[in-house]
Amino acid sequence: xxxxxxxxxxxxxxxxxxxxxxxxxxPETARQAVALRELTVERIQVPGGRSSLVVLxxxxxxxxxxxxxxxxxxxxxxxxxxxxxWGGLGAVQLLEAEAGEAGAGVLLLExxxxxxSVRSLPEAKALLEAAGTLRRLWVEPPGDHSFETVAERTxxxxxxxxxxxxxxxxxxxxxxAALAAREELLVAPPEDRLLHGTFRQSKVLSGERMxxxxxxxxxxxxECAFDLARxxxxxxxxxxxxxxxAATTRRRVKRxxxxxxxxxxxxxxxxLFRAVESGVRARRVxxxxxxxxxxxxxxxx
Numbered sequence: 001x002x003x004x005x006x007x008x009x010x011x012x013x014x015x016x017x018x019x020x021x022x023x024x025x026x027p028e029t030a031r032q033a034v035a036l037r038e039l040t041v042e043r044i045q046v047p048g049g050r051s052s053l054v055v056l057x058x059x060x061x062x063x064x065x066x067x068x069x070x071x072x073x074x075x076x077x078x079x080x081x082x083x084x085x086w087g088g089l090g091a092v093q094l095l096e097a098e099a100g101e102a103g104a105g106v107l108l109l110e111x112x113x114x115x116x117s118v119r120s121l122p123e124a125k126a127l128l129e130a131a132g133t134l135r136r137l138w139v140e141p142p143g144d145h146s147f148e149t150v151a152e153r154t155x156x157x158x159x160x161x162x163x164x165x166x167x168x169x170x171x172x173x174x175x176x177a178a179l180a181a182r183e184e185l186l187v188a189p190p191e192d193r194l195l196h197g198t199f200r201q202s203k204v205l206s207g208e209r210m211x212x213x214x215x216x217x218x219x220x221x222x223e224c225a226f227d228l229a230r231x232x233x234x235x236x237x238x239x240x241x242x243x244x245x246a247a248t249t250r251r252r253v254k255r256x257x258x259x260x261x262x263x264x265x266x267x268x269x270x271x272l273f274r275a276v277e278s279g280v281r282a283r284r285v286x287x288x289x290x291x292x293x294x295x296x297x298x299x300x301x
């Protein structure tokens with residue numbers, strides 16, 4: 001089988017080139033991973049993700065599984081460590097605990113229903129199910145963990161926001177508000193938890209073992225409000241299109257904060273920071289429509 005990466009993956013990796021040849025080597029890497037594990041390939045998941053190749057396979061005993069291949073920039077070993085720590089509670093089950101030298105960047109995972117996410121549910125129900133899944137992931141991190149912290153990750157992002165504001169004065173007021181919110185939030189954060197890191201409705205898939213399970217973490221350690229912030233802006237295009245979008249957004253912040261027993265202002269602050277960061281990044285790589293939506297959303301906060 002030809003392991004050609006979906007165009008969505010090719011475009012996404014092209015937005016942040018880092019000089020490696022992972023994409024060029026991907027077909028051979030996939031063939032070797034399949035042969036080593038004696039897997040039977042069914043199909044490549046299309047359109048797939050923006051940071052990995054996802055292949056639907058069957059193991060030698062006929063069990064359905066997923067083979068995921070990701071470049072180093074996507075931090076696949078962090079994903080492996082987080083999935084191992086969660087042990088299938090709230091998240092997809094890792095089927096290979098150890099990577100080994102030949103397994104770097106390759107994950108063998110429990111097969112969920114890849115085409116059925118909570119995004120397929122009505123909005124209110126989708127938010128409820130997604131939030132319930134996220135709550136199960138918020139556990140104490142391993143004592144010897146090497147996960148990035150919220151302060152570290154947002155420190156890099158803050159630098160990118162500043163650079164974006166300098167080159168685009170139009171976003172300067174929102175950038176200043178986002179950076180100020182981050183500084184305030186880092187002064188006295190609540191207790192640390194292991195976080196999904198990139199949680200949203202499309203990251204919660206239907207499963208057999210449990211109704212809904214999270215996939216695709218980019219784990220980070222920090223306060224829970226940081227994790228929930230990305231969920232607040234789900235279906236942002238619908239929020240922007242609605243006459244009551246701003247009011248709906250503020251109600252969503254309040255409802256999600258109350259349902260997960262988090263501080264509403266902290267959730268609002270992290271939602272602002274993450275929306276501005278995403279908007280500035282989208283503008284930097286030429287996704288102008290996404291940038292407009294995200295920055296307008298941020299202005300409501």
